[in-house]
Amino acid sequence: MKRISVKKGSYYDSVFLMLATRGLKGLPGVSDAIVAMATPMNLDMLGDMGFAAADLEGLGPNDLVAAVDARDEATAAAAIAEAFDSLTRKKTEAAGSGASKVGSFRAALALEPAANVAVVSVPGAFAAREARKALEAGLHAMVFSDNVSLEDEIALKRLATSKGLLLMGPDCGTAILNGKPLCFANVVRRGPIGVVAASGTGLQETTCLIDRYGSGVSQAIGTGGRDMKNAAVGGMTSLLAIEALAADPATKVILVVSKPPAAEVAAKVVAALRASGKPSVAHFLGAEPGADEARLAYASDLEEAALLATLFAEGAADATSAKGRLREDSGNDRYNRPSKIAIETLAAAEARRLAPEQRYLRGLYTGGTLADEALFIAHAMLGGVRSNNQTDPAWTMADPLRSEGHVVIDLGDDFFTAGKPHPMIDPAARAERLAAEGRDPGTAVVLVDVVLGYGSHADPAGACVGAIRAARAAAAARGGYLPVIASVTGTPGDPQGYGAQVAALEAEGVVVMPSNYRAALVAVEIARLASKGAAL
Amino acid sequence: MRVSTIGFLVPPPPWTARVIGATAKAVTLLHGDGAAVSVVGLPDNMDARAFVVEEGFDEFSRTAGLALRADGGFARASYDREGLGIAGGAATSAVAAEAIVAGAFPWDPRPALLEASARLRARPPAARGAAGDDNDPERASAPSGLSDAARILADELASARGPVRSPDGIHGAGPFGDAFRRLRAGPGFPADLVGFGPGSTPAGDDWIAGYLTGRDLLEGGPRSSEPELRSALEAALPRTTPAGRALLAGAIAGAPPAYLVELAIAAAAAKADERRLREAARAALGHGASSGEDAMAGFLDATGYRGQRPDAL
Structure with missing residues (x-):
């Protein structure tokens, strides 16, 4: 059923038109859709596509046309109504949402003179200047922007430290301050655990798991990826954040998450945790956990980091006692974590359904830290995994657009996002890659993350189920079967709703695990069995 | 608010034009010759025929958006020797923008x-x-x-x-x-x-x-x-x-x-x-x-x- 509707004399930003087209194409029962200006060339094309000539008469370049090919009249009408509604919503939001718009930092501060945190999200070349203005005015600064030079970062952090202010970032995508989520962050309950994280989705995963385990977060402070990793930056923000959490009476436990820090920075961070006098947990992704101390436990993955912090908050006396409570039996434990035996059983059942040529893991991630966690696990267990995040040149993907062997891809990497929205905002690129992996006969299992919260796509699970369906159908047509393993980073309080997102994935036959760590274990085990032929 | 023409193609004053769009990056005016004239906040966002509002673009854009909504899509902009403004009639006169053309921005690539x-x-x-x-x-x-x-x-x-x-x-x-x-x-x-x-x-x-x-x-x-x-x-x-x-x-x-x-x-x-x-x-x-x-x-x-x-x- 082809149907056309027109808005005479309408002007919309191209981005809105593109999003409206994409939104229509994602609706159930819609096979094709175009939202475009009614220029003669576009009308000719619509005529060639079989849309009724009578519907196209009398239109001109100032008119907007929505053309939909749907399974029936009702679906087409509903789709067109949704297209125009979404355009009106976006135009209204853009024209004036009621929030005050200002043109400078000074004007913003005049409107909110009591503000004590500034979020800086401007092109990188200007970010340092704006952050400096905030610091000089006595505000903490969260720098969302990337492409800030190392020299600027060091200078800003020195200035911040001298003033006792936090300079979060650059490239800091998430924080929760006094219960207020900033940028990409989740709705987690408030509680006794303070988090310092040099990784965005690492912070999101641990705070969401803490919420799921029944505890809560006092503050979650992002530091920017270079803070601990780069010796010259020296962990200035991390150290100040730990000091602030140590002084915060609402914080009973401190959790630090980072990619492997520079050795001298790690030593300073550990010393600061000891000096805090509070039970602490440290997790350095990809690094061997250190030797536990009485009040300082090292976690080997993000899930364990969240759980150890929760156990400390519940009163575990020391690291030994907390880790003692982590032991798993054969079923799910009280934190709903499937045991390793249960994971192996599940993986074996999935692997038995694979065709012989299906051998490889394909991890498609929107969150960088989650990708790294999966990569570390997979690389160790599968004997080599290629990735655009690999630090070992021997395993760096030669062409990130093409999968070869086992791969874990961070689709939020600059390579994929130049000139495009981040896949946590617009998961279309991931959906396309997912469908492509489904067409590869070598794909044995697909592993994905679904990240909820403020800033993320309104329905990230819904945005990839179509591709999952297509990928599984392609495998089935070849006589195979394609397991898709996922984790959902989110909480019931998130705008997208954790339960609804899990249900949408499970309805497509996706195996949803309670953490990225467990999801990676399942997927890697399936790939391991497939690679060695156990699936046969 | 400081406003400059940034292209040699902006028609000379006086003229009025319908406001057809107001987004975060540009306000779009439909000039009588059928081609749009843009009002932008950053020169990087400019088209060939544009004004740049060097300070206060967000306020200008918001004003244009409010006028658009209040007038059901018939808000107008005027450009004369006094400057560039939004003239949306009774419903929007309270939010009309004041602007001064403070010397042409000599942009000619x-x-x-x-x-x-x-x-x-x-x-x-x-x-x-x-x-x-x-x-x-x-x-x-x-x-x-x-x-x-x-x-x-x-x-x-x-x-x-x-x-x-x-x-x-x-x-x-x-x-x-x-x-x-x-x-x-x-x-x-x-x-x-x-x-x-x-x-x-x-x-x-x-x-x-x-x-x-x-x-x-x-x-x-x-x-x-x-x-x-x-x-x-x-x-x-x-x-x-x-x-x-x-x-x-x-x-x-x-x-x-x-x-x-x-x-x-x-x-x-x-x-x-x-x-x-x-x-x-x-x-x-x-x-x-x-x-x-x-x-x-x-x-x-x-x-x-x-x-x-x-x-x-």
Whole structure:
């Protein structure tokens, strides 16, 4: 059923038109859709596509046309109504949402003179200047922007430290301050655990798991990826954040998450945790956990980091006692974590359904830290995994657009996002890659993350189920079967709703695990069995 | 509020125009000649006919948006010797913007483009990477003097398009992509692209703007190339949207948008400064929904590049 509707004399930003087209194409029962200006060339094309000539008469370049090919009249009408509604919503939001718009930092501060945190999200070349203005005015600064030079970062952090202010970032995508989520962050309950994280989705995963385990977060402070990793930056923000959490009476436990820090920075961070006098947990992704101390436990993955912090908050006396409570039996434990035996059983059942040529893991991630966690696990267990995040040149993907062997891809990497929205905002690129992996006969299992919260796509699970369906159908047509393993980073309080997102994935036959760590274990085990032929 | 004209193509005062759009980056006015005039906050967002509100663009945009809503889409802007303002009638008079034209912003990209073209053409053929330099098939496939730049741009374009190209645009696998490939093979290409494709500035217009910019760069500077195509485009302007008309009018006059000007200048200097070209390409790719990508594809086509270009697939 082809149907056309027109808005005479309408002007919309191209981005809105593109999003409206994409939104229509994602609706159930819609096979094709175009939202475009009614220029003669576009009308000719619509005529060639079989849309009724009578519907196209009398239109001109100032008119907007929505053309939909749907399974029936009702679906087409509903789709067109949704297209125009979404355009009106976006135009209204853009024209004036009621929030005050200002043109400078000074004007913003005049409107909110009591503000004590500034979020800086401007092109990188200007970010340092704006952050400096905030610091000089006595505000903490969260720098969302990337492409800030190392020299600027060091200078800003020195200035911040001298003033006792936090300079979060650059490239800091998430924080929760006094219960207020900033940028990409989740709705987690408030509680006794303070988090310092040099990784965005690492912070999101641990705070969401803490919420799921029944505890809560006092503050979650992002530091920017270079803070601990780069010796010259020296962990200035991390150290100040730990000091602030140590002084915060609402914080009973401190959790630090980072990619492997520079050795001298790690030593300073550990010393600061000891000096805090509070039970602490440290997790350095990809690094061997250190030797536990009485009040300082090292976690080997993000899930364990969240759980150890929760156990400390519940009163575990020391690291030994907390880790003692982590032991798993054969079923799910009280934190709903499937045991390793249960994971192996599940993986074996999935692997038995694979065709012989299906051998490889394909991890498609929107969150960088989650990708790294999966990569570390997979690389160790599968004997080599290629990735655009690999630090070992021997395993760096030669062409990130093409999968070869086992791969874990961070689709939020600059390579994929130049000139495009981040896949946590617009998961279309991931959906396309997912469908492509489904067409590869070598794909044995697909592993994905679904990240909820403020800033993320309104329905990230819904945005990839179509591709999952297509990928599984392609495998089935070849006589195979394609397991898709996922984790959902989110909480019931998130705008997208954790339960609804899990249900949408499970309805497509996706195996949803309670953490990225467990999801990676399942997927890697399936790939391991497939690679060695156990699936046969 | 400080307002300046930024292009030599802005019609002289006085005139009034309907406000047809107000977004975070630009307020769009429909001038009586059928082409849009933009009001932008940053010169980087400029089209060929535009004002820049150097301070307080957000306030101006908000005022325009409120006037648009209050007047059901009939708000008007006026430009006279007193300045630029929003005149929305009784419903919006309370929020009318006051503006002062504080001296014209002397933006005219033609001298810079002329100089870039002269520099490019002054280089010896070998330094320009002309055909026959070596046996590299891709180099030989860009016989224009811009082979190094072309390969860099093709690389950036391919990277930006991600794992699979968007199916919705003129370079995708959807209806617009299919129609683009048909048009490309036809005798009226590229003039037939006027008004073709998705977007309030149709993607075909962006492609043409990029193409003309590239051809001018190679042929001696603004307005130096494609006289017949230029005539055809001028005749076809009524077939596109107000935003498309403004873009094409600028490109025909040798004044493409600022991001394309920088792309052209950087392409001419690519041999010495690859980083500048990559930065210009990435800035272009961030322009609009797909405008920068489409314009870059047109620019690349103008260089004669026939390597691994997505259009050629």
